[in-house]
């Protein structure tokens with residue numbers, strides 16, 4: 001792990017793999033607080049003071065590609081909010097502030113064999129997995145539940161708005177891989193709020209008992225709608241819970257894209273070699289509202305939000321690239337490319353037409369029962385009469 005500000009949760013475990021995992025962590029005094037306001041201020045100040053660590057060679061190439069994905073995710077996220085305000089998307093859950101956690105984690109996956117299970121706030125994951133972003137936004141556009149991208153090809157399960165539900169899904173998929181004797185790993189996305197759901201406990205316990213190849217990736221963004229983390233997470237640490245499931249837990253700086261990438265790569269390597277599951281708690285910040293229907297001004301201060309701007313993962317990666325010798329021309333081209341892609345996606349979203357009524361029935365049963373056929377026929381007749 002490269003980052004200087006990851007934090008050891010002091011998770012205790014009895015197995016050797018978890019000891020090994022913990023020894024790769026770096027200690028930090030940052031981000032101790034679970035209170036978003038004080039965490040934001042101290043983290044923001046520390047980030048301003050730190051000079052970015054230059055990178056070279058393959059590491060620079062990696063950071064460049066992660067930066068381009070983060071930039072696209074950032075620009076597309078802003079555009080998605082704009083499209084909601086313009087009445088093109090009925091609703092959207094912004095991912096601003098979480099670009100490094102999302103892009104870093106998904107980019108570490110092997111798209112030939114791994115699989116990601118997202119929540120409703122994972123646009124950066126979809127970008128990193130190269131999902132069709134028009135199909136991804138079709139879900140937010142209200143055209144189709146879960147999105148119209150190719151789930152199998154992109155290795156990204158449908159968007160899931162049930163809090164905590166992607167976690168047992170990822171665990172079950174990992175169980176399937178193990179039973180089939182394959183070496184794919186899954187990653188479960190969930191938030192700090194979701195970590196208190198029963199589903200998450202059951203999935204982690206099951207994965208611990210069966211030593212399943214799954215990465216439990218919690219984005220601790222400080223908030224579960226209007227509830228701060230300390231009202232959601234007793235004990236203050238999601239990573240620390242891993243000890244109770246017999247697996248390693250690490251808390252990392254979720255705004256440092258290389259640190260996120262490294263932590264997920266480590267966890268995948270362990271899982272692939274039979275070492276089982278890992279809990280990763282990526283400390284980040286939900287810079288925008290919970291969703292486009294939310295007004296965060298009712299429960300947090302503008303000062304808190306602004307103190308996080310200096311820590312923004314995209315500008316942070318830009319600073320690191322500049323410190324590594326990357327010049328203005330590169331950044332201008334990268335932004336122009338991202339904006340051109342955003343325009344392409346926007347045009348595609350605008351062109352999404354109504355779906356056929358038949359599709360509502362097409363993907364429900366492999367062998368539809370007779371009554372189902374009658375319902376389908378009735379719905380089709382009514383649709384044709386519209």
Ligand SMILES: Cc1ncc(C[n+]2csc(CCOP(=O)(O)OP(=O)(O)O)c2C)c(N)n1
Pocket residue numbers: 121161162163164190191192193194195221223224225286290
């Ligand atoms: C099972 C369930 N309970 C409640 C909700 C309503 N809800 C939607 S998002 C959310 C907060 C989730 O917070 P967190 O897990 O921290 O994720 P974040 O929104 O911060 O990404 C809640 C309570 C839901 N969608 N599903």
Ligand SMILES: [Mg+2]
Pocket residue numbers: 191192193219220221222223224225
């Ligand atoms: Mg949250």
